Ligand SMILES: [Zn+2]
Ligand SMILES: [Zn+2]
Ligand SMILES: [Zn+2]
């Protein structure tokens with residue numbers, strides 16, 4: 001039998017565990033699926049779950065460490081819930097033998113049936129740390145996606161929004177999510193179609209240059225200042241100029257007539273200046 005321990009302070013247990021070299025443990029209060037039906041002797045007499053840090057009382061029943069501590073907290077004279085015998089402090093001892101047996105009980109991985117591993121209860125957490133079917137956070141800081149471990153690699157290379165990617169057009173590298181915005185809005189070399197639907201496609205940075213020559217862009221008639229306020233597509237400008245040749249000429253003529261009148265008025269108002277002609281000697 002293992003050495004009795006009368007001091008149930010949790011700190012003391014931690015020290016004892018490490019001094020005996022026990023690094024195995026499991027999360028209590030979780031559901032485990034045991035490969036073989038869990039024997040009664042491995043169940044806590046208080047919580048009926050698998051014993052966690054088992055302690056045996058004078059009546060011979062076993063309790064989890066926390067459960068026996070709680071019995072003592074709740075009652076001045078704690079009683080065994082099975083046989084109602086008083087639990088005497090000096091008769092409680094840590095059952096390391098039972099603990100070892102419990103830690104070696106085989107359980108199924110919680111990711112069964114995908115994962116078919118059977119593992120000792122004490123190694124359950126270790127296994128989850130490597131289980132290919134365990135759900136884990138993406139390893140890219142800032143990505144909050146959860147993936148199962150075996151899919152992490154493909155998530156990182158093909159799905160993660162924060163994976164590194166290179167712009168096909170300008171060769172800048174950035175995260176995948178930034179790249180989407182980059183190509184949609186900013187990449188200077190991304191091919192964009194003309195907004196006027198002329199069929200032209202050019203790098204985004206040349207789009208303005210194209211608009212200056214785009215045949216589908218609307219332009220003013222060159223005779224605007226003479227009074228032709230028509231707007232036509234650049235490609236149709238020549239046709240307009242030919243069709244409206246007469247009108248344009250009339251506009252110009254009109255303007256010319258007006259100008260001539262104005263010049264005459266100016267001449268009449270201004271006294272003629274003497275023009276001194278110097279003849280060569
Ligand atoms: Zn218990
Ligand atoms: Zn008992
Ligand atoms: Zn597993």
Ligand SMILES: [Zn+2]
Pocket residue numbers: 138139140143144145155156159160161162
């Ligand atoms: Zn990710």
Ligand SMILES: [Zn+2]
Pocket residue numbers: 167168169170171172182183187188189190
């Ligand atoms: Zn780019």
Ligand SMILES: [Zn+2]
Pocket residue numbers: 194195196197198199200210211214215216217
């Ligand atoms: Zn165009």
Ligand SMILES: [Zn+2]
Pocket residue numbers: 221222223224228229230240241244248
């Ligand atoms: Zn015109």
